[in-house]
Amino acid sequence: MYCYGGYQDEARRITRGHSEDNLKQINTFYVDFDDRTLTNSAILVASLDLGFMPTAIVKTERGYQVYFVLSSPAYVTARTDYQVIKVAKTISQNIRNYFQKEGLPVDKACNHFGIARLPIEDNLEFYEPSYVYSFDEWLWWSLKQETAIKPKTNLTVLSGSDGLKQTDEPWFKLLLCATNIRGHKALLGRNNALFTLALACYGSGMAEQACRLLLGSFLERLEEPLSQIEFDKTIKSAYSGRYEAASRDYILSLCRAWVSPDLRPSDLFSYQRWYKFKKPRDQRVKSHLWEWEADVLDYLEKISFEASPFIQT
CATH class of the missing domain: 3.30.70 (Alpha-Beta Plaits)
Structure with missing residues (x-):
């Protein structure tokens, strides 16, 4: 509301x-x-x-x-x-x-x-x-979905992108060069692509005027371009500061729809990768939040049954 x-x-x-x-x-x-x-x-x-x-x-x-x-x-x-x-x-x-x-x-x-x-x-x-x-019921359900995909091995892959701008990512250049992007209802199309590119420019510290020049060329190359009014509104919205960067899933869907359906995340995102071996939990002072969540869920599953679903502690 x-x-x-x-x-x-x-x-x-x-x-x-x-x-x-x-x-x-x-x-x-x-x-x-x-x-x-x-x-x-x-x-x-x-x-x-x-x-x-x-x-x-x-x-x-x-x-x-x-x-x-x-x-x-x-x-x-x-x-x-x-x-x-x-x-x-x-x-x-x-x-x-x-x-x-x-x-x-x-x-x-x-x-x-x-x-x-x-x-x-x-x-x-x-x-x-x-x-x-x-x-709260929805929150608990959602946390279980997140817990199910958390890494739980002793080998942890840490990824970061310090110093790497979104405009330098492979996905940005691929999407920027796509000319066949169309716009239809219920379709990840021109408006979505333009907004995502503009968010990347904003997040990379590019001035709004420079972004307009860059994406203006993108607009001219499109087989079915947006109107100037829509273009201006989209750039202004991306630079309003109200939005975060687009999610990977969103970018991946756009690129697979308009660049190639065979694209993999590794084709689109660059990372500085490094590995470290994590100590066993009993040797660590601190625990991760997802480990706490897993403990609570494991505890509840062990002490709750269909015949007695209510728990008092």
Whole structure:
């Protein structure tokens, strides 16, 4: 939920107020599926293994929007340094990753806190008001997803990129030279590519005017270029300071869509790699957070059973 919102133009196509620094509270997680052949039954079946059933499923022209409503809002406050937004984004991304692994057509370009379709009788295909869950329940589920992919061997690979600018990365040059990038709804296309390139310029310390010159050439090379208005709006947004750099998964999806589907992460990202052997945990003074999480989950799994799911300590 935003503090305020509206439209900037009479045609009601350009919104205002829909930015993360204007968020007041998180009420719902939602996933956008873009495939007309998909059924709401397939979504419900996939949700069974997720462990959280959707509160509502809304039919759209292109597929479905699935809503997981929270039992109580998660409030965004300065007192917590707006950490709720970052945590909610992680949970939302893990939900999308789950459905994608289940083979469902998730729209990865959809804003985590975007404008969603209003449910009405004509498009509401499923609704169960009792299917609501707390933010903490989602957080615990999300932590388990993160724990499952943490390295747990004595050999740890540490990676860093001190001194390496994003504009020097291989992916930046590959995407910058792509000329066939198009723009369609529910597609990682021109706007996404331009915004990602502009974020890399901003994160690399490039002046906005220099970025405009560089990406202006990129725009001219496109077979289907963006309008100047869209170009200006995208650059201004990237340089607003409200956004972090694009995630690797996002960059990888863009490059595989418009450069080559066979690209690997090692083809796109440069790192300074070094290895070190980590001491056994009983010889260390400090432990990693993921080790604490694993301890708690392991403890709960050992002492909880279906017949007695409630634990008191």
